[in-house]
Amino acid sequence: xxxxxxxxxxxxxxxxxxxxxxxxxxxxxxxxxxxxxxxxxxxxxxxxxxxxxxxxxxxxxxxxxxxxxxxxxxxxxxxxxxxxxxxxxxxxxxxxxxxxxxxxxxxxxxxxxxxxxxxxxxxxxxxxxxxxxxxxxxxxxxxxxxxxxxxxxxxxxxxxxxxxxxxxxxxxxxxxxxxxxxxxxxxxxxxxxxxxxxxxxxxxxxxxxxxxxxxxxxxxxxxxxxxxxxxxxxxxxxxxxxxxxxxxxxxxxxxxxxxxxxxxxxxxxxxxxxxxxxxxxxxxxxxxxxxxxxxxxxxxxxxxxxxxxxxxxxxxxxxxxxxxxxxxxxxxxxxxxxxxxxxxxxxxxxxxxxxxxxxxxxxxxxxxxxxxxxxxxxxxxxxxxxxxxxxxxxxxxxxxxxxxxxxx
Amino acid sequence: xxxxxxxxxxxxxxxxxxxxxxxxxxxxxxxxxxxxxxxxxxxxxxxxxxxxxxxxxxxxxxxxxxxxxxxxxxxxxxxxxxxxxxxxxxxxxxxxxxxxxxxxxxxxxxxxxxxxxxxxxxxxxxxxxxxxxxxxxxxxxxxxxxxxxxxxxxxxxxxxxxxxxxxxxxxxxxxxxxxxxxxxxxxxxxxxxxxxxxxxxxxxxxxxxxxxxxxxxxxxxxxxxxxxxxxxxxxxxxxxxxxxxxxxxxxxxxxxxxxxxxxxxxxxxxxxxxxxxxxxxxxxxxxxxxxxxxxxxxxxxxxxxxxxxxxxxxxxxxxxxxxxxxxxxxxxxxxxxxxxxxxxxxxxxxxxxxxxxxxxxxxxxxxxxxxxxxxxxxxxxxxxxxxxxxxxxxxxxxxxxxxxxxxx
Numbered sequence: 051x052x053x054x055x056x057x058x059x060x061x062x063x064x065x066x067x068x069x070x071x072x073x074x075x076x077x078x079x080x081x082x083x084x085x086x087x088x089x090x091x092x093x094x095x096x097x098x099x100x101x102x103x104x105x106x107x108x109x110x111x112x113x114x115x116x117x118x119x120x121x122x123x124x125x126x127x128x129x130x131x132x133x134x135x136x137x138x139x140x141x142x143x144x145x146x147x148x149x150x151x152x153x154x155x156x157x158x159x160x161x162x163x164x165x166x167x168x169x170x171x172x173x174x175x176x177x178x179x180x181x182x183x184x185x186x187x188x189x190x191x192x193x194x195x196x197x198x199x200x201x202x203x204x205x206x207x208x209x210x211x212x213x214x215x216x217x218x219x220x221x222x223x224x225x226x227x228x229x230x231x232x233x234x235x236x237x238x239x240x241x242x243x244x245x246x247x248x249x250x251x252x253x254x255x256x257x258x259x260x261x262x263x264x265x266x267x268x269x270x271x272x273x274x275x276x277x278x279x280x281x282x283x284x285x286x287x288x289x290x291x292x293x294x295x296x297x298x299x300x301x302x303x304x305x306x307x308x309x310x311x312x313x314x315x316x317x318x319x320x321x322x323x324x325x326x327x328x329x330x331x332x333x334x335x336x337x338x339x340x341x342x343x344x345x346x347x348x349x350x351x352x353x354x355x356x357x358x359x360x361x362x363x364x365x366x367x368x369x370x371x372x373x374x375x376x377x378x379x380x381x382x383x384x385x386x387x388x389x390x391x392x393x394x395x396x397x398x399x400x401x402x403x404x405x406x407x408x409x410x411x412x413x414x415x416x417x418x419x420x421x422x423x424x425x426x427x428x429x430x431x432x433x434x435x436x437x438x439x440x441x442x443x444x445x446x447x448x449x450x451x452x453x454x455x456x457x458x
Numbered sequence: 459x460x461x462x463x464x465x466x467x468x469x470x471x472x473x474x475x476x477x478x479x480x481x482x483x484x485x486x487x488x489x490x491x492x493x494x495x496x497x498x499x500x501x502x503x504x505x506x507x508x509x510x511x512x513x514x515x516x517x518x519x520x521x522x523x524x525x526x527x528x529x530x531x532x533x534x535x536x537x538x539x540x541x542x543x544x545x546x547x548x549x550x551x552x553x554x555x556x557x558x559x560x561x562x563x564x565x566x567x568x569x570x571x572x573x574x575x576x577x578x579x580x581x582x583x584x585x586x587x588x589x590x591x592x593x594x595x596x597x598x599x600x601x602x603x604x605x606x607x608x609x610x611x612x613x614x615x616x617x618x619x620x621x622x623x624x625x626x627x628x629x630x631x632x633x634x635x636x637x638x639x640x641x642x643x644x645x646x647x648x649x650x651x652x653x654x655x656x657x658x659x660x661x662x663x664x665x666x667x668x669x670x671x672x673x674x675x676x677x678x679x680x681x682x683x684x685x686x687x688x689x690x691x692x693x694x695x696x697x698x699x700x701x702x703x704x705x706x707x708x709x710x711x712x713x714x715x716x717x718x719x720x721x722x723x724x725x726x727x728x729x730x731x732x733x734x735x736x737x738x739x740x741x742x743x744x745x746x747x748x749x750x751x752x753x754x755x756x757x758x759x760x761x762x763x764x765x766x767x768x769x770x771x772x773x774x775x776x777x778x779x780x781x782x783x784x785x786x787x788x789x790x791x792x793x794x795x796x797x798x799x800x801x802x803x804x805x806x807x808x809x810x811x812x813x814x815x816x817x818x819x820x821x822x823x824x825x826x827x828x829x830x831x832x833x834x835x836x837x838x839x840x841x842x843x844x845x846x847x848x849x850x851x852x853x854x855x856x857x858x859x860x861x862x863x864x865x866x
Contacts, residue, residue: 105786105794105814135782137795137815170779171816280783357765371578374543375688378513386513387545406513407545408579 055216056313062195062211065226066247068092068289070190073197076182078130078168078175083201085179087186088125088245089155094287096122097258098163099265101282107134108144109164110283116148116160120254122287123157125245126150126164126183127202129230131174133166134280143174150180154187163285165243167204167230170280199228202243206230210321216310219294219303223250225310229269229318231325242269244284244318250307251290252297259300260308261286268315271351271440272323286311320441329443331363332424337377337438339431345382346431346438352380353427354442363425364444368393368416370402373427388433394426395419463624464721470603470619473634474655476500476697478598481605484590486538486576486583491609493587495594496533496653497563502695504530505666506571507673509690515542516552517572518691524556524568528662530695531565533653534558534591535573535610536582537638542688543579551582558588562595571693573651575612575638578688607636610651614638618729624718627702627711631658633718637677637726639733650677652692652726658715659698660705667708668716669694676723679759679848680731694719728849737851739771740832745785745846747839753790754839754846760788761835762850771833772852776801776824778810781835796841802834803827 059065071088078084098117100110116122126147133140144164152159166174199209213226231242244265252260265284290296297303324332335354340346353359356376362369370391378386391403397418402411419425467473479496486492506525508518524530534555541548552572560567574582607617621634639650652673660668673692698704705711732740743762748754761767764784770777778799786794799811805826810819827833 103783103786104790104792105782132779135779135794135811135815137813170783171811280779280786371540371543371688374513375511375578378511378688382512384512386543403543403579405545407543 056310057215059213059215059224061213061226062199062228063088063226063245063247064192064195065213066224066249066289068249068291069226069247070192071194071198072186072189072191073194073199073201074182074186074189076185077178078128083197084128084130085182085186086127086198086201087151087183087190088198088247089190090123090287090289092289092291094122094289095120095252095254095257096163096285096287097254097261098283098285099262101279103280105135105280107132107166107281108136108140109133109166110281111141112144112148113163113165113283113285116163119160121161122163123161124151124155124163125285126162127243128166128174128179129202129204130168131166131172132168132170132281133174135171136173139173143176146176147179147183150183151187154184165281165283167202167241167243167281195226195228202228202230204230204241206325208325210318210325212314212317214310214314216306218250218306218310219297221293223248223292223294223310225314227314227318229322231322241279242282242322244269244315246284246286246311246314248286248288249290249292250288250297251292251294252288252307256297256300256304257286257288260304260311263308264312264315267312268319271347272319272442323441323443326443328446330423330446331444333363333427333442335427335429335440335442337429337431339434340382340436340438341384341434342436343438344436346436347440348382349377349380349429350438350440352376353429354440357445360442360445363420364446366417366420368402368413368420373429374403374406377429384431385433388431390430390432392428393419394428395422395424397422464718465623467621467623467632469621469634470607470636471496471634471653471655472600472603473621474632474657474697476657476699477634477655478600479602479606480594480597480599481602481607481609482590482594482597484593485586486536491605492536492538493590493594494535494606494609495559495591495598496606496655497598498531498695498697500697500699502530502697503528503660503662503665504571504693504695505662505669506691506693507670509687511688513543513688515540515574515689516544516548517541517574518689519549520552520556521571521573521691521693524571527568529569530571531569532559532563533571533573533693533695535651536587537610537612538576539574539580539582540576540578540689541574541582544581547581551584554584555587555591558591559595562592573689573691575610575649575651575689603634603636610636610638612638612649614733616733618726618733620722620725622718622722624714626658626714626718627705629701631656631700631702631718633722635722635726637730639730649687650690650730652677652723654692654694654719654722656694656696657698657700658696658705659700659702660696660715664705664708664712665694665696668712668719671716672720672723675720676727679755680727680850731849731851734851736854738831738854739852741771741835741850743835743837743848743850745837745839747841748844748846749792749842750844751846752844754844755848756790757785757788757837758846758848760784761837762848765853768850768853771828772854774825774828776810776821776828781837782811782814785837792839793841796839798838798840800836801827802836803830803832805830
């Protein structure tokens with residue numbers, strides 16, 4: 051993808067005109083911000099992608115139902131308590147959150163997306179939360195994007211926001227986004243929340259199609275530790291105020307829209323990986339020459355998810371055998387005797403395996419590359435045209451430390 | 459399975475009459491033992507189960523080919539170098555190992571099973587190895603079982619041997635075994651070697667069927683870190699010298715044989731988990747009430763493989779939410795609202811979740827259980843008759859330390 055096509059803008063979800071946001075402390079957590087609200091002054095086409103875990107938190111079930119209509123006006127998110135494994139009471143609480151936000155914002159409660167993240171199995175403190183929703187509505191502003199991004203954090207160490215300008219149908223279109231996630235990240239969007247806004251005019255069905263495709267190539271291609279969660283969702287709201295012709299067919303404009311959406315989703319997904327619990331290094335795994343793009347992504351994720359590859363990255367060890375072995379157990383059928391492996395970083399590129407076998411490579415050059423904070427592992431299967439990318443971080447002592455104590 | 463049916467015997471593969479073994483240092487490693495030889499004075503029915511990784515080491519390909527005939531007389535195993543990702547030269551070397559052992563033992567080289575474990579992508583030092591095979595043949599003895607088990611170790615901290623006596627068809631039958639593995643252990647038998655001997659009389663095809671079933675319920679149900687390897691195999695040799703009637707049909711005797719084989723495989727598999735890299739705790743995950751036994755095993759492995767569950771065990775945290783979430787992303791479709799979760803150990807049993815939701819359980823009692831070195835996680839899906847077990851260890855600082863530096 052040609053990044054020159056996109057202009058980075060400061061800020062997040064409120065970079066798109068017509069959107070306001072707030073992030074406040076309502077009392078679920080002791081001190082930190084724990085409640086975010088997003089509001090659109092215009093009606094929006096809306097779509098969501100949700101966790102595939104069969105254990106689904108109440109807000110997932112409620113938001114999926116509400117988004118069936120393909121429209122939304124607001125998003126309310128709390129952190130600290132996941133409202134997962136909370137039975138019928140949890141379902142009522144999720145609906146009450148939407149109702150309270152709807153009343154405070156004078157919109158239909160079914161136009162309110164609900165999300166939660168935090169501890170599983172605990173009931174939401176509804177008194178604080180409902181009061182908080184009113185307070186947040188009072189504090190909505192175009193400057194609220196960073197506070198909102200902070201309010202959805204759990205073990206995150208920094209708020210994750212992104213905004214870009216793209217050309218779609220000859221007109222400038224803006225995308226804004228925020229995301230949350232640092233541990234438990236794996237495909238199907240574990241403990242991962244993403245909210246995207248745009249002023250593009252697009253039908254709800256094409257919006258959903260574009261979001262699914264973008265999520266499959268971004269949030270579903272990151273991994274911190276292989277676990278997937280009960281609460282994850284990515285939601286997009288499109289208010290249609292840009293000058294672009296309504297995107298209502300799967301043509302060139304749709305393709306441009308989808309690529310721009312993928313770009314901002316990848317940007318946010320990479321931030322989540324960089325904030326991986328205890329992570330010190332960031333790695334991109336690029337697979338090319340695969341029988342298909344799906345095969346390439348499957349292999350890339352298998353390598354990116356391997357604990358042994360991740361600890362080797364931490365140890366700055368050019369362990370191409372682990373990379374090849376992880377590709378080999380991905381489930382994709384391929385000929386290992388054609389595979390080349392390279393390590394790449396700012397010091398350059400070094401081939402470390404050729405045709406599935408050892409190569410007398412420069413350990414010195416490889417070490418130089420692996421000492422960098424950002425590393426690329428390139429796997430060329432040499433048996434097709436399929437390409438795919440995944441992103442991962444190293445597995446460190448601190449990962450164990452953080453997760454041995456955090457009750458999530 | 460009623461353990462009272464089986465009598466534990468001291469020793470390993472040479473507990474079965476007619477088998478001799480040796481474990482020596484031939485020079486692949488600097489000091490430690492690195493070459494094992496097993497020899498049967500009688501012809502044996504033989505079968506093997508091999509890694510499903512598409513990247514398959516040369517000894518895997520050779521042994522699979524040689525075992526197609528269903529018979530074997532010897533096994534030669536080296537540690538230190540895996541002979542994986544070594545191209546055509548690696549294939550030649552694996553065949554040379556079998557040929558040398560065949561000549562030294564005066565048996566057909568195609569009756570010799572070959573196995574290797576260690577660093578990927580490095581060629582075997584054939585001069586030392588071929589000389590070593592002759593030396594090992596000279597040192598074969600019925601006391602060689604422990605040395606042989608030591609000679610196949612890599613990052614293992616102790617040799618793994620087991621032997622039992624069982625009744626099959628009214629006659630006493632003996633099983634002996636040794637195994638290797640400590641890190642990288644996951645289903646499909648990563649960096650895992652297992653060798654079983656028995657005096658039972660059984661046809662090669664039923665031997666293979668029993669081995670596959672036993673491996674599926676033992677070695678394929680252990681996990682240390684989710685990675686699978688290029689070199690893994692479990693091989694069984696049955697010399698038929700017991701008094702039992704030849705097992706040639708899938709009847710009661712076959713069932714008894716299979717259960718006894720499963721018992722010794724589980725015993726060896728548990729030793730591998732207990733030797734998990736950096737592990738301090740051992741956990742059995744029991745799933746019952748599942749739609750099917752396969753579903754139960756899939757869920758058990760998903761929970762046992764979860765880094766978050768494994769770090770929670772290290773942290774002695776009664777984190778039932780992570781257990782439920784890991785069950786939820788296993789790929790098995792089930793109703794989470796029926797699931798009960800229990801923790802069990804020598805201090806007793808404590809229910810920590812009921813019908814997929816929180817329960818006001820005793821944190822004190824749960825902590826007491828989790829402080830033990832051996833823990834059982836019991837998940838009752840309450841939606842069928844399927845049962846399954848998996849075994850795992852905790853994920854610790856030392857795991858990261860060991861794997862950040864070891865080039866495997």
